[in-house]
Amino acid sequence: MFKLHGFAVSNYANMVKHCLIEKGIEFEQLDARPSQEENYLAMSPMGKVPCLETPEGFLSETSAILDYLDELQPDPPMYPSQVFKRAKAREIMRVTELYIEIAARRHLGAAFFGRERSEEAYAEVRPQVEKGLRAFAQLASFGPYVMGSDFGSADIFVYHSFRLASPVLKRTYDWDIRAEVPGLAAHIAVMDERDSTRLVVADHEKAMAELMAQIAAAK
Numbered sequence: 001m002f003k004l005h006g007f008a009v010s011n012y013a014n015m016v017k018h019c020l021i022e023k024g025i026e027f028e029q030l031d032a033r034p035s036q037e038e039n040y041l042a043m044s045p046m047g048k049v050p051c052l053e054t055p056e057g058f059l060s061e062t063s064a065i066l067d068y069l070d071e072l073q074p075d076p077p078m079y080p081s082q083v084f085k086r087a088k089a090r091e092i093m094r095v096t097e098l099y100i101e102i103a104a105r106r107h108l109g110a111a112f113f114g115r116e117r118s119e120e121a122y123a124e125v126r127p128q129v130e131k132g133l134r135a136f137a138q139l140a141s142f143g144p145y146v147m148g149s150d151f152g153s154a155d156i157f158v159y160h161s162f163r164l165a166s167p168v169l170k171r172t173y174d175w176d177i178r179a180e181v182p183g184l185a186a187h188i189a190v191m192d193e194r195d196s197t198r199l200v201v202a203d204h205e206k207a208m209a210e211l212m213a214q215i216a217a218a219k
């Protein structure tokens with residue numbers, strides 16, 4: 001039995017969970033938070049969430065986990081069968097991660113968790129995300145899925161990346177990045193309707209509400 005170490009606030013943990021559900025792979029969810037404790041680093045060497053406990057050992061880094069799950073259980077496939085198209089799916093996942101999600105994440109603490117805003121980040125992030133969105137729009141097909149007519153890991157990755165980046169950037173700059181990419185809002189609406197998405201999002205919203213209540217109570 002696979003064990004997913006993480007928590008439902010984490011958009012990366014939610015990507016892995018979404019993939020496990022889509023593939024119909026049984027798993028157990030174990031609560032884990034990012035940690036630099038030795039015992040957690042033994043499972044997830046950067047101390048990040050998520051990590052997946054497999055019968056052969058621990059795996060971290062979401063895209064590596066998504067690739068592993070697809071190779072382990074190819075049905076239903078999560079990547080295009082053609083090699084070049086498969087690489088294009090990974091390309092858009094990387095662009096989304098590096099130039100949209102990670103850039104926006106610099107404002108996460110200030111946008112949601114009451115931390116002070118970094119003026120340096122305020123000046124730097126928006127132009128970075130603008131470039132990321134331009135690249136993303138160039139690569140996406142929305143037919144209705146990110147890579148065309150077939151659902152896959154790219155859709156999962158993009159969905160949960162924008163679920164973090166969009167509200168963070170809306171709160172920070174009053175900027176709706178979903179409106180910047182033609183076709184993206186309709187794609188997200190298609191994703192919202194999937195049973196797997198509903199399950200993951202319901203847990204995410206509950207966990208987020210609990211966390212926000214804890215933060216408010218601690219003030």
Ligand SMILES: N[C@@H](CCC(=O)N[C@@H](CS)C(=O)NCC(=O)O)C(=O)O
Nearest residue numbers: 010011012034048049050061062063
């Ligand atoms: N590159 C990692 C990123 C995972 C990540 O950033 N997870 C967050 C929680 S959503 C985390 O563990 N943050 C704590 C940290 O960065 O030290 C992956 O693909 O899994």
